[in-house]
Amino acid sequence: MQRRMFVKWISVLIIVTFFQTSVGFAEYQEKVENVIFMIPDGFSTSYATNYRIFKGDNISFDSLLVGMMKTNSANSWVTDSAAAATAMATGVKTNNRMIGVSPKGQELKTILEASKEAGKSTGLVTTVSITDATPAAFGAHVQSRKSEYDIAKQLVGKVDVLLGGGRSRFTPRSTEDENVIEIALSEGYRYMDNRKKLLNDSETGTRVLGLFAEEELTPVVDLQTDDQPSLAEMATEALRVLEKNEEGFFLMIESGQIDRAGHVHDPVWAMNEIKAFEEAVNKVLEFARQDQKTLVVIAGDHDTGGMSVGGYNEYVANIELVKEAKATGNKIASMLNKRRSNAKELVKQYSGITLTKKEEKEIKKAKKKEVAIVLNDIISKRAYVGWNTHVHSGVDVPIYAYGPASQNFRGHLDNTDLPKKIAEALEITF
Structure with missing residues (x-):
């Protein structure tokens, strides 16, 4: 009797183990056609905790937490956005202030460029200038992040969907410069400069340039007009255009102003930008759940401001x-x-x-x-929110992931690991 029971339990254990292994293997083998890489600039665990308290509920992507990420650059334990984004785009660390190049100035292939070579459509969306450090690092190669006119020229033609601010970066600085907006029009982009045009866009063309502010978009809490789109609205338009490609797409979406808020110690600005980012994440996840072939990765590039939860010698967070x-x-x-x-x-x-x-x-x-x-x-x-710097700190930041191959982002990773794992999921050369 005991022997039969023993055999029975062993059989059950083998079946369960086989089933779990098969499911894990199947999960690993699920095909990834699209990748949406979302970067809340400056966001760390303290921002997440404070936002959870501010919201009075869990963050909608809390359940997608899979790991933590190191953020240091090649020449400092504390990175700037240029080096951080370069690492997250190329898989190689570089020095602070450098975009898409190695510390010695050699051009580095980005995950966006590799996706383009594989026949996929590409997109960059941000609430700051589209030529700012984070979006720039995915499609440009310059020695200094300040070379924003050159960045604009490099992005046009390479990236199919460009949505954000930075209109002034696309216009001539001197009589010798070209108008980059005109270059874009000549290369088949449709151009839009206000929210109404974005929301009413129903054209079938696969190239879009949307520049909704001369510099950066207005902080969401300061908006008094409806002429600028939200991050969620830009994300929705980008997805509508990019999903037309049967080969798939790579899309980077940045919430750039969480970082801006941290630099000036503004909790009002920070919390409202995270709220807008969460709304964009919800739109992206809605798309990914329906599509089932889309990998979503969310990770801040670094912490900004050294925000604390509570402070000032009181056991209070308010x-x-x-x-x-x-x-x-x-x-x-x-x-x-x-x-x-x-x-x-x-x-x-x-x-x-x-x-x-x-x-x-x-x-x-x-x-x-x-x-x-x-x-x-x-x-x-x-509000009992402390700060310890007006620049960045070197703390690790959380990683969230959803969809096929999301399990590959578990654990404690380096920022250079993310694009490599994305390339592996897409089965592209990188």
Whole structure:
């Protein structure tokens, strides 16, 4: 009797093990046709935690957490966005400020370029300039991230869908320069410069250039008009155009202003940009669930600002305080009168906080370039959000993944591992 029971349990164990192995093997073998690489610039675990508290609920992509990622560049434990994006695009570390080239200046093939060579369509979407460091690193090769006109010229023709800000980077700097928008039109792009054109776009052409601001898009919490699209709306348009290619596509979507908020210690700006990013993620996941051949990878390029959850020698976290705020610190600072005597009124109106006399004095004494930061630090202190730098920190950042081959992103990875694993999933040479 005992022998029969033993044999029976062994048989069950073998069947279960075989089933699990088969499922794991099948999962690994699932075909990946499309990749959507989403980069919340400056986002780390502290931003995730604070946003969860701010939202009052889990983040919609919390369940997709698979690992953590190292972010250092070739010449520093603390990376800038250019080196970070280059590593995430090429699989090779470079020095800070360099785009798409090795520390010695050699051009490096990017995962976007490899996807293009494999017959796939390509796209870049961002809330900052399309020539800024993160999108630039996926399709351009320059010694300095400041060479944004040259970056614009390199992106056009190589990337099928370009949506974001940076219109000024596409126009001539001198009489010797070409108008890059005109070059794009001559190469079959349809051009749009406002949200209405984007939302009404139903054309079948596969190349789109959308430049919705001279520089960066307006922070979502500061928007007072409807002439600029949201990140979710740009993502939706990019997917509509790119999915026409039967060979698949590679799309990078960046939420660039989480980083901007961190640099100036603005929790209102940061939380609202993460909210907009989450909305874009939800649109992407909706597409991926229906398609079933799309790999979605989400990872910040680095931490910005060294944000903490709680602080100021108190066991308190109160970032919910900024939930009803209606403007960034930069916006409030721009509305101050010459003597800054209206600071108390404006801060109350746009953040709900009543300034103390000491805080009013701090605002009045601040240098012109530092007024917004002083405002932000006052609001951060009330919300018990600490900061330890105005640049980046070198902490690891979370990785999220969904879809076929998502299991390959588990564990503690280097930023150079991500494009290699994406190439492996796509079965392309890289």
